[in-house]
Each structure stands twice: as C-alpha cells, then as structure tokens.
Amino acid sequence: MERTGDLMKKEIQGQWWVPGQTEQIEEKGMLVYNNDGTANLTLHNDLYDGDLRMTHKIILGTSSTGEKFTLLNCQSFLDTVRLTDRMSVYKVELVFKGQHFSNVSQMNFTEYRFTFQSLNQWVNEAKFIHENDYDNRINTISYEDFEEIKLANVDGVRLSIYFAESIKERYRDEISITLNSYIRLKSEKDEINYSRFTEYYLPLLQNFFSLLMGSETYPMNIQARFLRGVTVSVSYVSEKKTEKIHTEDMTIPLKEIRVEINELLQNWFKKSDKLQPIYNLYFSTIYNDRLNLENRFLNMVQALESYHRRTYGKGETIMPKDEYEQLKSKLNDFLQAELSSDLDSYNAMRNKLSHLNETTLRHRLLYLIKTHQDIIAFLMEIDEKLIGDIVVTRNYFTHWDDKYKQKALSENDLVVATQKLEFILELCLFYEMGLSNEKIKRAFDGSIKWFQFYVLQNI
Incomplete structure (x- = not known):
C-alpha cells in the first residue's frame, strides 16, 4: 500500500532558463498552477538572447527549495515593460516536476502511474471495518492492505492496479481516509516516451474503461518513473469532470471479469x-x-x-464477382454505345459501375x-x-x-x-x-x- 498526498504546490518561486542557448540566461520568477493542469510562469525579465521569443518548447527551472521543473510548450501572452524592469508571462501547457529534460525525446520512462475517474468504484475492493471496544472506550477503523491486481501483459508492458491511501486531518475532531485505485503501466523492455504513452496507451485504456463503466471517464494524477527510481509528477488534468459512477450502475465492473481481464486487454490492444x-x-x-x-x-x-x-x-459483394464482371462488361458496352457523343457522362457512369456490386x-x-x-x-x-x-x-x-x-x-x-x-x-x-x-x-x-x-x- 502506498500513500499519496498533494503532488504539486500551487505556487513555486525559482530560477528559470531556456536550454540550449549560447549564453544561459536565468531569471527569477513564479510558477502558478491552474485548475486545468496548465500553469502560468511570470518572469521579471524575458528569456531570450537577442531575439524576442514569444514561444519556447521547453523552459527549465529550479525552485527555491531545490526541486527541478521542466515546462513544456510555453506561450507568451503578456509582455510589459516598466521603468525598472520587464515582466513576461507564459502559458505553460504541461509541467514535469522532478527532472530536467532538454527536449521531448528525453522524456522516456520505464513506469507510469495514473488513475481514472470512478476507477475506485469499478475496482470496488476497499472495505473499511469499524470495531467498538466499549470496555476500553476505543473505536477502531481498519482496512485490508490489498495486494496489487495483475491485469495484463501487453507485448512486454505490464498493466496492474495498486492501492494507495490518502489521509487528511481536517480538524482535531475530523480525519479523512481514502483508499484510491491506480493503474501501473511498467515496461519490461524499453523505456516508453511520454508522447507514446499519451497518444497510444492512455487513450486505449481510457476507452477500455469507459466502455466497461458504461460512461465516459478521464485520466488523472499521472506520475512517471525512471529505471533508477526517480519519480516525475505531470500536471495532467482532464478537460472534463464526470459524476462518480456507482459500481452497481456500471456495465461491467472488475468483479465480473477478474478471470478473463488479461485476455480482454490483450485483445483490446492487439485489435x-x-x-x-x-x-x-x-x-x-x-x-x-x-x-x-x-x-x-x-x-x-x-x-x-x-x-x-x-x-x-x-x-x-451483392453478386458473385465473376458474374458481375460479365454483367459490367455488357453494361459498359451499352453505355459506350448510348453515350458515345458525351464522354463526361460516359466516364461518370462507368465509374459508378466499379462500386455497384459493393x-x-x-x-x-x-x-x-x-x-x-x-x-x-x-x-x-x-x-x-x-x-x-x-x-x-x-x-x-x-x-x-x-x-x-x-x-x-x-x-x-x-x-x-x-x-x-x-x-x-x-x-x-x-x-x-x-x-x-x-x-x-x-x-x-x-x-x-x-x-x-x-x-x-x-x-
């Protein structure tokens, strides 16, 4: 069982620069997360070495506490010149926290961890037990430490479900414990580039779970890991939120297909x-x-x-192919005779004959x-x-x-x-x-x- 917390703080002070410049220019600034997974980077000067740049594919940063950040697809939308300095604000599409990447091709990971909306309900494994010890005036709430559920091995990529606890103390008299289900996607062979993950694995899994749940679902809380164990958090937030789906309302929850889940996922990817x-x-x-x-x-x-x-x-075909070929030849001879003076009409009708037997x-x-x-x-x-x-x-x-x-x-x-x-x-x-x-x-x-x-x- 793993424990989760807030993956990212909302505001990060730090030093920021663009990789690959002839002269590295570092500027102080603040990164602020937006609710949609994007972020705004505000700098007191701009990051350019001679030419005014409105966009940067990648901006790197190190926070005041030493954390590494890679900002992907940064677009300037505000540039203000004041008497003493200049302020630039960039819209950041995606934030990688935990590592510096000079280009997208370096974003290769051996493992991805993420979840989907209503995945807890689809898995439906978590059960809390409440016990009262009246003699000693003690109330105990406990839950089982579940083992990881193996889903499938798709061409050397292992898919499984693991569980993580999230404990929040709201007040002295209130505590919240949540057992969350997460997907673990781990490559046994080569590292998987982030683009490959988001363009192939993630959409196929999202569609798979949406079909089984009987309603749309969207990915959340993406993390990635290197072979050497460094974890990178990704500021991915789905564009749409859906209402929680109850297990009994789903088309096919996990309990109905535990035995054949490996075969189902294998076929889903293979086909x-x-x-x-x-x-x-x-x-x-x-x-x-x-x-x-x-x-x-x-x-x-x-x-x-x-x-x-x-x-x-x-x-x-509607007719056997050999029979239709004979019919088409006769029809073509007829059209050629009737439309000999109208070549455009003849060609148009002849083209229709090619599809008439479909x-x-x-x-x-x-x-x-x-x-x-x-x-x-x-x-x-x-x-x-x-x-x-x-x-x-x-x-x-x-x-x-x-x-x-x-x-x-x-x-x-x-x-x-x-x-x-x-x-x-x-x-x-x-x-x-x-x-x-x-x-x-x-x-x-x-x-x-x-x-x-x-x-x-x-x-």
Whole structure:
C-alpha cells in the first residue's frame, strides 16, 4: 500500500532558463498552477538572447527549495515593460516536476502511474471495518492492505492496479481516509516516451474503461518513473469532470471479469490497429455530450458499417464477382454505345459501375444482427423495416435530399434507433474483446444505461 498526498504546490518561486542557448540566461520568477493542469510562469525579465521569443518548447527551472521543473510548450501572452524592469508571462501547457529534460525525446520512462475517474468504484475492493471496544472506550477503523491486481501483459508492458491511501486531518475532531485505485503501466523492455504513452496507451485504456463503466471517464494524477527510481509528477488534468459512477450502475465492473481481464486487454490492444476507426467514431461520440442527434446517429451508422467492412471482409459483394464482371462488361458496352457523343457522362457512369456490386449498408446491418442474433433478440426488437428506416435516414442526413425526408426517422423514433445502433456497436466491441454471449447479456441487463434505454423506448 502506498500513500499519496498533494503532488504539486500551487505556487513555486525559482530560477528559470531556456536550454540550449549560447549564453544561459536565468531569471527569477513564479510558477502558478491552474485548475486545468496548465500553469502560468511570470518572469521579471524575458528569456531570450537577442531575439524576442514569444514561444519556447521547453523552459527549465529550479525552485527555491531545490526541486527541478521542466515546462513544456510555453506561450507568451503578456509582455510589459516598466521603468525598472520587464515582466513576461507564459502559458505553460504541461509541467514535469522532478527532472530536467532538454527536449521531448528525453522524456522516456520505464513506469507510469495514473488513475481514472470512478476507477475506485469499478475496482470496488476497499472495505473499511469499524470495531467498538466499549470496555476500553476505543473505536477502531481498519482496512485490508490489498495486494496489487495483475491485469495484463501487453507485448512486454505490464498493466496492474495498486492501492494507495490518502489521509487528511481536517480538524482535531475530523480525519479523512481514502483508499484510491491506480493503474501501473511498467515496461519490461524499453523505456516508453511520454508522447507514446499519451497518444497510444492512455487513450486505449481510457476507452477500455469507459466502455466497461458504461460512461465516459478521464485520466488523472499521472506520475512517471525512471529505471533508477526517480519519480516525475505531470500536471495532467482532464478537460472534463464526470459524476462518480456507482459500481452497481456500471456495465461491467472488475468483479465480473477478474478471470478473463488479461485476455480482454490483450485483445483490446492487439485489435486496435484494425478497429481504431471504430474506436474513434464511437468514443468521440460518447465523450461529446454536445453532439447533435443527427451526427450521433451518423457516427453510429458509419462505425457499424466500417466495423463490418474491416471484420467480415472488404471484398463482400451483392453478386458473385465473376458474374458481375460479365454483367459490367455488357453494361459498359451499352453505355459506350448510348453515350458515345458525351464522354463526361460516359466516364461518370462507368465509374459508378466499379462500386455497384459493393455490399450495401442494409446488408451489412442485417449481417451483424444475424451474427449476434442471440444477444440482440434478448435485448431489443429490430426488424427489416427499422433497418430500412435507418438506411433512408442515413441517406437523408448525408445528402439532405427532400425525397427521403418523409420516410426519415425523427424525434423519439430517431433517439431510440440511435440508441439501438449504439448498443449493437457496444456488443460488437465486447465480442471483439472476447466476452462470452452470456456475460454480454448480463452486462447489458444489469446496467443503468440499459435501464434508461428500456424506459425511453417504452415512452
């Protein structure tokens, strides 16, 4: 069990300079953290050696107490010249506390530690025990020192959950004890650059936990460690805060998948190249609560269409390929004869022939429904008429052609159809993870998200 505290003070006095200058210029100044994870650096002079610089990729600093700081992506937004000195203020995108880095390529670590909003509830391991000793007038509150939970080993990168206690004495008669769950990502091979961590590992894990929780979640409290044990704190703060999700409201909490969690994470990472466009469409939708209904619907349709194409074959056709090639040759001869005097029209029609035999959206949706019929029949009603309505609605929202307007879904029917498409996509993602049909059924049947949908479609 580890203990956590405040990772960073709000204000840091120190000396600051830019690495790599011909003549190192150090200036006194104050770094002040903002609530969004950024910071402001106020200097009494500017850090330049001849040319006025509005931006610095990196600024280094040492606090008055000797702590090392690396400030990344610094943009000047205030520059004031006074009688006695000059004041410059920089907006700092990210602060690394604990080490100096001259460039981004040096930001390589063997281990990262971080958490996600509602991860405590997803893990749901912490249990406090309250005991009264009335004879000696002693009340005791205790909790178990939990072992680290091994999650997976993904190509030499070990993922696990560890626990850390946070104890705060507010007043003489009040104390707060919190047991927090953290993810540990540790490389058994090469060090992992911070950019690789934030662009690959962190988004995939965020999406993984968001899907299992049944609601969006965001990373918090990132720390990184070198092989030699030096810890670097990162001022990363998620752009959005979410309400705490209770364990019983989640789609799949940890207790439901403790046995297969390694396989699920392995598959999630292994298939990410193939499924990345689907991940992007789905998660960009659920993370954006301001997205209008029409675009939400289109994203779900496009994600399912792309999923079918990437998973069940790009080469699927309406007619057998050899038969269609014969038909296409005859159609091309006909067009050539009829449009011999209009070369532009002929070329346009000939190009359409190349795509005429491709599998339609209707076929792709029906195929997915048939493939997962056991689960879908348990969850919802969806027939060929609704599939036809979805195709017409997609065409209307894509082309805004009035001939589709009357038949397109609208209002509550559109909301229900969009939610059904979202559930179908989710069960496809669970299936790709490696979850059994029975666990997928149980996951949907017990989640608050499914209950809300059940109420919605019965309004």
